[in-house]
Amino acid sequence: MDEKLIKEIARRVKETLKNPNIIPIEASGRHIHLSKEHVEVLFGKGYELKRKKELSQPGQYQCEERVTLVGPKGVIENVAVLGPERVRTQVEISKTDARQLGIDPPVRDSGDLDGSETIYIATRKAVIEAKESVIVAKRHIHMNSEDALKLKVKDKDIVNVRVKSDRPVIFEDVVIRVSDKYKLSMHIDFDEANASSFENGMVGEIIS
Structure with a gap:
């Protein structure tokens, strides 16, 4: 130093x-919090996310897994998955990311997902449509x-x-x-x- x-x-x-x-x-860079249901669809039945490193907030961690976001106008690969799993899948991106994907997510508090944007989430194993899941975090x-x-x-x-x-x-x-x-x-x-x-x-x- x-x-x-x-x-x-x-x-x-x-x-x-x-x-x-x-x-x-x-x-905070773009990332995704997955529900248990979506973890199993994207990675396999009974799959458990693999902890990679701890984050600054206690109990939060980055996982080894990565996903791809697919929008009407573009794709963003290698998006970090954060744990632990949540009740609902939540995708947090910037306005710049949103323009690349061709979507218009609202600026919201974490967890406020009703009426938010929809995105496709892909891995090598599967693709899902995550309805009302995308926000720009306030x-x-x-x-x-x-x-x-x-x-x-x-x-x-x-x-x-x-x-x-x-x-x-x-x-x-x-x-x-x-x-x-x-x-x-x-x-x-x-x-x-x-x-x-x-x-x-x-x-x-x-x-x-």
Whole structure:
């Protein structure tokens, strides 16, 4: 690790310690959460997803399996599958991905799938039509109840976050999600990451 990067990380750590409103930011790429039913159709009866690596949120992990998304105008291959399995299949993509596929998914909170977009999901074994499964994830902040108390917010509050980067921006309409299963982190997609010149270690500040 070069000296310049070490100094920049040290600066951000000091800033975080001084300012209680500082939130670490992570960029989330396109991915899919599969239902048990769809896992078995796509990979075989009784198939269990293989855990590859843990993610920042406790209990969440990336799987070894990959799928292909097929839309009216295009295909996106090698899409990451995240575990554990969910009750309903959920596909999270960016607006740029959506244009490539030829679909128009709504910006929604995770789990809010009624009336969302439909996509075909393919593996070497099968192809399924996943109805009402595709969203562009609304930017959000995960935190536990202790974090919420410190930051003076509550579950489902909406805040604005000023991103501290070489290309500073203010993200509005950021939803707070509180659970004692969560670790403090703001999640944005790759379109938002590119707009704010994202790099690892980037932080934001809740300003309202």
